[in-house]
Amino acid sequence: MNVLAVPEASFAVGIDLGGTQVRAALVDGKGTLLARAALPTDKAGGPKAVLGQMQSLVHEVSRSVGLDKVPAVGVASPGPLDARAGVILTIPTLPGWVDIPLVEWLSDWLGKPVTLGNDGVVAAVGEWHFGAGRGLQDFVYVTVSTGIGGGVIADGRVLQGRRSLASHLGHMTVEASGPLCQCGNPGCWEALASGTALGANARAAVLQHPASRLAALTEPLTGQHVFEAAAQGDALAQELVANEGRWLGVGIVNLLHLYSPELVVIGGGVSHGFELLHPIIRQHVDSYAMPPFRSVPIVRAALGSDSGLVGAAALAFMSLAEQP
Amino acid sequence: MNVLAVPEASFAVGIDLGGTQVRAALVDGKGTLLARAALPTDKAGGPKAVLGQMQSLVHEVSRSVGLDKVPAVGVASPGPLDARAGVILTIPTLPGWVDIPLVEWLSDWLGKPVTLGNDGVVAAVGEWHFGAGRGLQDFVYVTVSTGIGGGVIADGRVLQGRRSLASHLGHMTVEASGPLCQCGNPGCWEALASGTALGANARAAVLQHPASRLAALTEPLTGQHVFEAAAQGDALAQELVANEGRWLGVGIVNLLHLYSPELVVIGGGVSHGFELLHPIIRQHVDSYAMPPFRSVPIVRAALGSDSGLVGAAALAFMSLAEQP
Structure with missing residues (x-):
């Protein structure tokens, strides 16, 4: 199964963490980007400050459908990171990011399951489910x-x-x-x-x-x-x-x-x-x-600079599909 | 599941096709090599002659347990080959080997399921199931x-x-x-x-x-x-x-x-x-x-020069495990 069996009216939020910007988008089950928002990455504030930015971006892009209609969040991040453990090992472009348990922290704050992936892999997932690699x-x-x-x-x-x-x-x-x-x-x-x-x-x-x-x-x-x-x-x-x-x-x-x-x-x-x-x-x-x-x-x-954003949402959809 | 759930008293024959020798071995469910035989590869005779050599080697190594106790055969071959289709595309060291449906021919002749794999991949399978990569x-x-x-x-x-x-x-x-x-x-x-x-x-x-x-x-x-x-x-x-x-x-x-x-x-x-x-x-x-x-x-x-032989038998065991 490589095409997500997600009802079109399902929603997920994808977050793309970059060295200059944190971006977030609300995406539906067809891969359509319904809302987007971005903030300049708070490098000086460190990991907790940036996770706070992610939290507020999730709230912002979810406003149109309501946060309770968003069952899961996916995050694309530079690595190396351990996606299975949900931990960022280091980010060369972001000082102070060493062994950050992003999934644990963000899912606690949001009260929702969070899935983490390497930005390149997540963009691949985006193109796989909703772009050039479909099927x-x-x-x-x-x-x-x-x-x-x-x-x-x-x-x-x-x-x-x-x-x-x-x-x-x-x-x-x-x-x-x-x-x-x-x-x-x-x-x-x-x-x-x-x-x-x-x-x-x-x-x-x-x-x-x-x-x-x-x-x-x-x-x-x-x-x-x-x-x-x-x-x-x-x-x-x-x-x-x-x-x-x-x-x-x-x-x-x-x-x-x-x-x-x-x-x-x-x-x-x-x-x-x-x-x-x-x-x-x-x-x-x-x-x-x-x-x-x-x-x-x-x-x-096919998704241009949105492969990672849409892929992060696809990652969230995948995590829901894998739940028992 | 990466350790084969094969009863120890099961048997398979592995064949390793090389440019100079065709080797075959009877292998049990623990990966033990019970009998082996080899012939100089009949290059001049072409694919059908070499497949005939494989057939007689299978008979020879199976003698101790009886051919009817050997449910499947695996073949390791140089490539490139299409393992899923069971077809050897070419073998640079063996002239005349182009688009050879090895699996179809050999399984017809032996009356048993035959599985084909690239020699490097098959040796990896051998080391995975019975050698250094176990578990x-x-x-x-x-x-x-x-x-x-x-x-x-x-x-x-x-x-x-x-x-x-x-x-x-x-x-x-x-x-x-x-x-x-x-x-x-x-x-x-x-x-x-x-x-x-x-x-x-x-x-x-x-x-x-x-x-x-x-x-x-x-x-x-x-x-x-x-x-x-x-x-x-x-x-x-x-x-x-x-x-x-x-x-x-x-x-x-x-x-x-x-x-x-x-x-x-x-x-x-x-x-x-x-x-x-x-x-x-x-x-x-x-x-x-x-x-x-x-x-x-x-x-x-761990298996030295027998990784491919033992791996070809492991490939046969895997094919049996995958059957409905």
């Missing part, structure tokens, strides 16, 4: 933005592993002699193909190519600028996009060989350049994946 | 010999994926700028850390180091020679072992981050050097895996 048994969701994360649906279930720590997709070494990742491991996929890497490559490249359209920009260069300039025909930008696409292709070939998905879904900020990247990724996969893996489609996330 | 929910088995293969047990089940093609562990790029793999993909783990790679590195290194004990050998250098010379204190051999251990470590860090196993089990020919390799692998993992993954033990396969 599939095997698919991989990759989010490419500041870092690279994701989640894996394998044989009709969310791949969890020990302490539910599976599918740290960005932290596979694809070029052992390559640049050091912020995790300390050399040549991680994230260090080579994230939006951060694309921006850094662009900033380094303009120093060598002052005639490029990119060199004329006064603000700090990002991946978004590269995609815009490439679409306008700038040769340097097109070369940077080709490099980005090839590195994405290298990692995707690995994911095909390791998980054998029916579909690869790309989300995150870099997916704004999907039209430009897709032919390059496709060509790499068609050249380097072993033949039985070459026909697997690669598509853009 | 675990999440573990990864890696076989390092001519190539690198393996299988993944995730969340208490064998990871299958689309067309049961998951866990081609040897074909993840770990050094994109590295040597081309025989699969056509650059820098696969197999191209850098297999026994074949170790032997090739040794043959290249002795040209530069004529004083090494390895340079004195008259036969073609293999990984086994390297381990022996390293154990005897040869500096070049120790350097080659250190390089092999580091590359194994690079791939194992990836497997930890991607699958989050509780245990990593190493089998195959290169595991003969396990005592020498283990401290090097361990040091690499302790340095480069993300902290929550560092405590995962890495051990040698």
Whole structure:
């Protein structure tokens, strides 16, 4: 069973915890986002202050239907975290977040069951139930933005592993002699193909190519600028996009060989350049994946930046379906 | 349920198809190997001749208990293959093996249910039910010999994926700028850390180091020679072992981050050097895996070169347990 048997008139709240914003949404059983709200993450206040923000966001987005009509809440959080135990182990971008029993605290405060998941995995769940992966048994969701994360649906279930720590997709070494990742491991996929890497490559490249359209920009260069300039025909930008696409292709070939998905879904900020990247990724996969893996489609996330929000609500629906 | 509820006095036959030998064994419900037999693989005869060899091996190993006391047969085969469909797609080392419906043919001939699995996955199943991975929910088995293969047990089940093609562990790029793999993909783990790679590195290194004990050998250098010379204190051999251990470590860090196993089990020919390799692998993992993954033990396969044979029988027992 991979499509939730949730009555359309059921409701759940999904929360997406990020380093800059805490977002929440009321979602119905069809995956429709009925209300949303967000607050700037209270970094200085620490975990309890941020959990207080989550609590007030739940109240706010539930107002239209009434909080008593919301039986469960799901939370997507950066990790590493132990989803089964409901504990956040650390969040590199949020100082002071070490071994936080988020599920225990938040479910006490709200008086409702709370389910926690790694943000990449939760976004995968969102795309699985309500997005591009609907109805599939095997698919991989990759989010490419500041870092690279994701989640894996394998044989009709969310791949969890020990302490539910599976599918740290960005932290596979694809070029052992390559640049050091912020995790300390050399040549991680994230260090080579994230939006951060694309921006850094662009900033380094303009120093060598002052005639490029990119060199004329006064603000700090990002991946978004590269995609815009490439679409306008700038040769340097097109070369940077080709490099980005090839590195994405290298990692995707690995994911095909390791998980054998029916579909690869790309989300995150870099997916704004999907039209430009897709032919390059496709060509790499068609050249380097072993033949039985070459026909697997690669598509853009259907839920865009809401995969995690909607996925967190789907996680809540799943937890209800699993109850005896 | 990850320990088979098989009565000890049940029997199954496991077959391990290799490029040089076809092996078969009668195995009881405790995983004990009661009889074994082998034939040189009839490469020239093609698939039907080899299936004939399998048939006669099944008869031979079943003689002591009687063929009617053997309710099912399991086959481990090189791939890629579609285990669910029971079809071998191709076997690079066996010419003429393309889209062979092995399960259909062999079960017709034997009048018994036959189950097929990729050799790496089947060996993982053997170690899971009767070896080093007994009782675990999440573990990864890696076989390092001519190539690198393996299988993944995730969340208490064998990871299958689309067309049961998951866990081609040897074909993840770990050094994109590295040597081309025989699969056509650059820098696969197999191209850098297999026994074949170790032997090739040794043959290249002795040209530069004529004083090494390895340079004195008259036969073609293999990984086994390297381990022996390293154990005897040869500096070049120790350097080659250190390089092999580091590359194994690079791939194992990836497997930890991607699958989050509780245990990593190493089998195959290169595991003969396990005592020498283990401290090097361990040091690499302790340095480069993300902290929550560092405590995962890495051990040698308990069933040695019989993981696949015993695993093929375990596959047969599993198929019986799954019947209505």
